[in-house]
Amino acid sequence: MRIGFDAKRYFFNRTGLGNYSRDLVRILQTYYPENDYVLYSPKVPENFIPSDQLRLKTPSSFFGKLSPSFWRYKSMSNDLKQDEIEIYHGLSGEIPIGLSDSPIKTVVTIHDLIFIRFPELYKPIDRKIYQKKMQSAADNADKIIAISEQTKRDIIDFLKIPEEKIQVVYQGCHPAFKTPKSEQEKELVSGKYQLPEQFILNVGSIEPRKNAFQIVKAIEQTAIPLVIIGKDTAYAEEIKQYVEKNQLTNQVIFLKGISMEDLATIYSLANIFVYPSKFEGFGIPIIEALYSSTPVITTNSGVFPEAAGPNSVFVDPENINEISAAIQRIWADEDLQESMKIAGLEFAQRFNDDVLAKQVMDIYRSI
Incomplete structure (x- = not known):
């Protein structure tokens, strides 16, 4: 399989979501080396060394390079299609729009819905952005990974997603x-x-x-x-x-x-x-x-x-x-x-x- 990943946090977040992204790609490479793994990042990180098994892709269009957020939300889907990705995994609660008319299957990991449970901890504009992106990803993904039974229950309750679409896969650690x-x-x-x-x-x-x-x-x-x-x-x-x-x-x-x-x-x-x-x-x-x-x-x-x-x-x-x-x-x-x-x-x-x-x-x- 050729599997693509949203790698923004893989490269540029040194804590929670970054650790999850790096650990997941690492263990998949280790136990399933027969697959191709492609990391989609808005910019080239320092010290990344590609291999036959693990590659890096950055925005190919002018607008994608100009606006990384626009690329991750929309125009990345064109790159995924051109690269003949078979499965795309959004590692941090979002997937690009525009994949529903393609053969690419999608998985999204949702870590938590704390912005809904504790709205006072977030700015109103941030809550709206998180809500829109996460609801869209949950509605359109072929499968949702929840990192705990607690998160699974929250996805069902707050995002109104059918239980059969969600599977719990716990996180590991370094x-x-x-x-x-x-x-x-x-x-x-x-x-x-x-x-x-x-x-x-x-x-x-x-x-x-x-x-x-x-x-x-x-x-x-x-x-x-x-x-x-x-x-x-x-x-x-x-x-x-x-x-x-x-x-x-x-x-x-x-x-x-x-x-x-x-x-x-x-x-x-x-x-x-x-x-x-x-x-x-x-x-x-x-x-x-x-x-x-x-x-x-x-x-x-x-x-x-x-x-x-x-x-x-x-x-x-x-x-x-x-x-x-x-x-x-x-x-x-x-x-x-x-x-x-x-x-x-x-x-x-x-x-x-x-x-x-x-x-x-x-x-x-x-x-």
Whole structure:
């Protein structure tokens, strides 16, 4: 098969949607090398090396080059037809219009509908654009991949799509999190970032929905160190001001710009991963923690029990006392930590690359 992908975020997004795009193309190449994979990008990225199996295509028309957004929404369909693409996979909730009159089959991955659930987090114009693009993609795609049962339910409820058109295929994570770390690697990374000997960890975008502030407040009356990893935001600055005001600067450590290999090692060093997010389409950091054999505390509703498995600990993300009690209980019980590590890693095997690659390839073949 010749399969085309929307590669804007594959090349130019270093976090969630970018990680999903890169991981999916990587595992398909690994387990199904007989196919041709073509990445459609609005511009040429740095350091991309094409191969016989993986190629890059940029806009061929003048207007496509002038307006990348127009190209991705409309004129890319002409390039797909010229390239004789058999299946086009929109990796981030959209597909170009104009493919319905062609033999090209289409798949779209929808990660979440947070802009509908929490409209106050988005500008009105952004909500309208997301709604239009995602509704169009859901209506016109031959198949929809939802990254969780939670997202599948939201697609049915909010976009009014028939259930039989949607299939759940979970996300995986970068191979770095699946590789055991040596004591030497741990020591090097611990020294590099001046990490405490023991600590709890939170990773992700530092924004109100992710709720890192609640973790800070939950450990305020304890001596438990907290490491928060994410880029600077207004919400992060708010947390930092609180930390300074309440003399927690030696207890709460902020890091950013961490390489994937170092991040995976930090996960493996952590005693507990704490993720009291209010809502996610899935929650890749949870999977990263499970593969790193790190006990997980996360939210007790939505997608979180689905992603974290039965042996993680679940809390009300708005209840600081409940979060604090869960942290202190696991922190003080090494036997509980060990049992959660073993059970969590076992649960994570359902997110293995070969499993996910087969599920996606079965969808391609079915259409």
